[in-house]
Amino acid sequence: MGAGMQVRGRVLSVASECVPLVKTGGLADVVGALPAALGRMGWEMRVLMPAYRALRPRLSAMREVWTEDGLFGGTGTVFLGEVAGISVMLLDAPHLYDREGGPYAGPAGDWADNAERFAALSWVGARMAREGIEGWKADVLHAHDWQAGFAPAYLAYGGTGGVGSVITVHNIAFQGWADAGRIGALRLPREAFHPAALEYYGGLSSLKAGLVTADRITTVSPTYATELLRPEYGMGLQGVIAARGADVSGILNGVDTDVWSPEAEPVPYSVKSLKGKAANRAALCAEFGLDVPSGPLAIVVSRLTDQKGIDLLPAVVPDFVAAGGALLVLGSGDPALEGAMRGLESRFPRRVGVRIGYDEGLSHRMFAGADAVLVPSRFEPCGLTQMYGLRYGTVPVVAAVGGLADTVIHASPAALSAGVATGVQFHPTDAIAFGQALRQLCALHANPALWGVVQKNAMRHPVGWETSAAAYAALYDGLAR
Ligand code: ADP
Numbered sequence: 093m094g095a096g097m098q099v100r101g102r103v104l105s106v107a108s109e110c111v112p113l114v115k116t117g118g119l120a121d122v123v124g125a126l127p128a129a130l131g132r133m134g135w136e137m138r139v140l141m142p143a144y145r146a147l148r149p150r151l152s153a154m155r156e157v158w159t160e161d162g163l164f165g166g167t168g169t170v171f172l173g174e175v176a177g178i179s180v181m182l183l184d185a186p187h188l189y190d191r192e193g194g195p196y197a198g199p200a201g202d203w204a205d206n207a208e209r210f211a212a213l214s215w216v217g218a219r220m221a222r223e224g225i226e227g228w229k230a231d232v233l234h235a236h237d238w239q240a241g242f243a244p245a246y247l248a249y250g251g252t253g254g255v256g257s258v259i260t261v262h263n264i265a266f267q268g269w270a271d272a273g274r275i276g277a278l279r280l281p282r283e284a285f286h287p288a289a290l291e292y293y294g295g296l297s298s299l300k301a302g303l304v305t306a307d308r309i310t311t312v313s314p315t316y317a318t319e320l321l322r323p324e325y326g327m328g329l330q331g332v333i334a335a336r337g338a339d340v341s342g343i344l345n346g347v348d349t350d351v352w353s354p355e356a357e358p359v360p361y362s363v364k365s366l367k368g369k370a371a372n373r374a375a376l377c378a379e380f381g382l383d384v385p386s387g388p389l390a391i392v393v394s395r396l397t398d399q400k401g402i403d404l405l406p407a408v409v410p411d412f413v414a415a416g417g418a419l420l421v422l423g424s425g426d427p428a429l430e431g432a433m434r435g436l437e438s439r440f441p442r443r444v445g446v447r448i449g450y451d452e453g454l455s456h457r458m459f460a461g462a463d464a465v466l467v468p469s470r471f472e473p474c475g476l477t478q479m480y481g482l483r484y485g486t487v488p489v490v491a492a493v494g495g496l497a498d499t500v501i502h503a504s505p506a507a508l509s510a511g512v513a514t515g516v517q518f519h520p521t522d523a524i525a526f527g528q529a530l531r532q533l534c535a536l537h538a539n540p541a542l543w544g545v546v547q548k549n550a551m552r553h554p555v556g557w558e559t560s561a562a563a564y565a566a567l568y569d570g571l572a573r
Contacts, residue, residue, distance in 0.1 A: 100134035100565065101231040101572045106217035108195055108210065108239035110139050112176050113147055116195060117395065118476050119262045122312070122345050123236055126564070127178045129346065129557035133565035138228070140217050142189040142209070143171070143182035151175055151182065157225050164188065164212040170220070181225075183216050207270035210239040210298065211278045218246035222253030231572035235259045238268030241302030242278065245290070248305035249281050256571025259302040261311040263473050264320060264327055265399065268298030293328065303332045307571055309340045310564075312474035313495030317342030325471055343564060344498060345474040346557030347483065354484050354551075357460035363551040366485055366544075369460065376461030380420055380445030387416025388463040388537040390530075391486070393455045393477050396425035396433065401468030401491060406432050407523035408530055413443045415534045420445045420462065422455055459484040464533055470521045472496045478515070479555040485547035487536070488515035489529050499555070503536060503546060514550040 109115055111124030127137040148154070151173025158170035158181075166187030173180060183189070188209045191198055196206060203209060217240065221233040233255050235243045244257040272295045275282055280301070284290045292300045303309055311317045317340055319325035320333045333340055354361050354368075358375065361368030377384045390412070394400045402423070409419055421433050421444075430448050437446040447454065459465065465481035467490040474495030478488040482499070490496035496517070503513035516536070518529035537543050 097134055099136055101136070101568055102228065103130065103135055103137040103232045103234050103568060104217060104221045104230040105137050105139045105234045105236070106213060106240040106243050107139060107141055107236040108213065110141050110178070110180065113141070113150060113180070114144060114195055117263075118312075118345065118474065119237060121347070121476060122262065124176070124178060125346065125348055125557060126561075129561035130564060130568075133561050135565055135568055137234075138172075138179040138181055140170070140181045140183060140213065140220065142195070142213055143184035144195060145190050145192065148182060148184060151180060157181065158216070158220060160216065160219070163216070164208045168212060168216055170216065170225075172225070181220075183213055185212055188212055207268065207274060207278060207296070207298065210268065211242050214240050214242035214298070215246055215279060217243040218250065221255045222247065222251060230255055232256045232258060232568045235302055235306065237262050238266050238297070238299035238302075241268055241298035241300070242280070243302070244306035245280060245301040245304075249284065256308075256568075257306040258308045258310060258567060258571065259306040261299070261303075261309065261316075261320070261473065264299070264311075264325070264329055265471075267292075267300065267327070267329070270296040270298070272296060297329075300329060300332055303329060303336065307339070308567060309333070309336055310343050310567065311340070312343065312345050313498045314342035314344070315497045316471075316473045316494040319471070319494060341567070342498075343560050343567075344495060345476065345479075346560050347476060347479045347555050349483065349556045352456075352459075352480050352483050354460060357456060359460070361460075361485075363485070363548055366547060369485065372457065372461035373463070374461075376420070376457055377418075379457070381441075382418055382420070382445055383442045385416055385418035385443065387412075387418070387534050389418050389420070389461070390464040390466050390489070390533070391458045391462040392419070392421045392423065392466050393458060394423045394467070396423040396429040398426070399470055399472075401470055401521050401526075402426075402429045403432065404468050404521070404523050404526050406436060408527045409436055409440070409444065411527060412530045412534070413440050415531065417530065417534060418443045419466075420458055422447045422449070422451060422458060424448050424450060459486050462486045463537060464489055467491065467496055468518075468521055468526050469493060469496060475499070482514060482550040482553045483555050485551045487533070487546055487550055489533050490515060490517055491521040491526075492517040492519040493521065499553075501549070501553075503532065508542065511545060512549060513546050514553050515546070
């Protein structure tokens with residue numbers, strides 16, 4: 093927070109991931125970005141997350157602020173410290189978190205005790221919010237996704253202590269399922285095991301628990317908030333969302349415009365002069381061993397999963413390549429999709445380049461050098477890569493769903509003549525519509541005057557946190573009592 097700024101209130105953010113400590117997806121970016129963005133609005137935020145293996149040494153100025161015996165089978169200790177300007181509290185509970193592997197899974201798949209592991213995080217979050225931490229008393233508890241879903245429930249059933257609660261749905265596909273028989277072990281009231289409260293298809297869902305008990309629900313785009321009312325997007329929770337009516341709202345994610353800045357790339361460029369982009373493009377082609385294409389150089393930076401529509405690429409890439417395009421893919425995930433991407437690369441070695449893995453530095457070089465970013469998702473709560481694309485003048489070609497629909501202005505004839513288009517949208521998410529969108533991309537790219545306008549519109553489109561942080565601040569204001 094800025095020095096001398098008046099504190100509007102305090103928020104305890106409870107999450108399983110936070111950049112720069114742990115990230116498996118966009119959730120971590122958002123959790124890591126909110127403290128600074130909200131700090132500028134006068135809301136002081138601390139993040140509570142698990143102390144996964146080897147995390148503690150990454151905090152500076154660390155001290156113990158909380159301890160609790162008998163925390164789901166062991167002792168939990170909370171350490172408060174700082175990383176990258178964020179006040180982080182790590183819940184150190186070695187019996188739950190000191191393991192080889194990722195946050196949710198080890199070498200043999202998902203951890204069998206995930207319900208307890210994240211119930212513990214939620215439990216401590218609710219207690220710290222309710223009781224205060226050395227005089228630091230939260231006005232609002234902000235729970236993120238299924239991992240923190242039980243936190244509002246513990247407040248609702250165990251006493252709120254005057255703390256308001258918000259749950260943000262970053263992806264409703266992950267619901268935190270647990271057997272009904274674990275309700276007592278999870279410290280939830282058996283009386284609440286009925287459809288209007290905790291019961292979910294005969295079992296428990298930590299996400300549902302949060303959705304029925306939090307004071308407010310947000311999701312990460314306005315369109316996703318309305319999509320969630322429909323079965324194909326709500327994935328079982330559409331009725332729960334509908335029942336909350338006006339308590340549900342959509343607030344778009346932003347991106348860190350200092351980190352994601354074309355002016356910070358190897359050959360800097362800006363909306364005033366895109367000249368540097370051509371040099372980045374040539375370097376990128378060389379890095380991947382591609383011929384420099386006459387048509388658009390497109391990229392995909394993504395988890396390789398069904399959600400992301402990656403399986404559509406083999407159907408559309410041959411025509412795209414024939415039209416002069418080239419494609420670079422960076423991602424990892426489903427082995428079948430990884431194989432399909434490798435298959436495209438061996439079929440078009442000079443036109444398609446694939447890197448299986450996770451590489452932040454490379455993703456920056458790809459956005460700096462490419463002409464377009466492809467995001468053919470089947471559903472997309474918000475999506476970040478289309479926003480990186482906008483910022484870099486790397487024109488987004490997106491399925492018209494969720495946050496993709498909310499952030500990209502489709503190059504319709506009307507938008508083009510009004511001079512406001514920032515990209516291409518297509519619907520539905522299938523190979524026919526995607527192929528058509530790629531043909532439109534090629535046509536736009538072949539018209540340098542038009543292309544330049546779309547690129548510059550994209551780069552001028554605000555993708556920072558300002559608007560969204562103001563929306564969260566207003567939401568918190570309404571909850572602070
Ligand atoms: P999701 O959270 O569903 O994976 P988002 O678009 O919201 O999708 O966020 C994904 C984030 O992860 C973005 O910051 C994206 O750049 C990054 N990312 C995904 N895959 C990779 C990869 N292989 N290498 C580098 N960054 C990646």
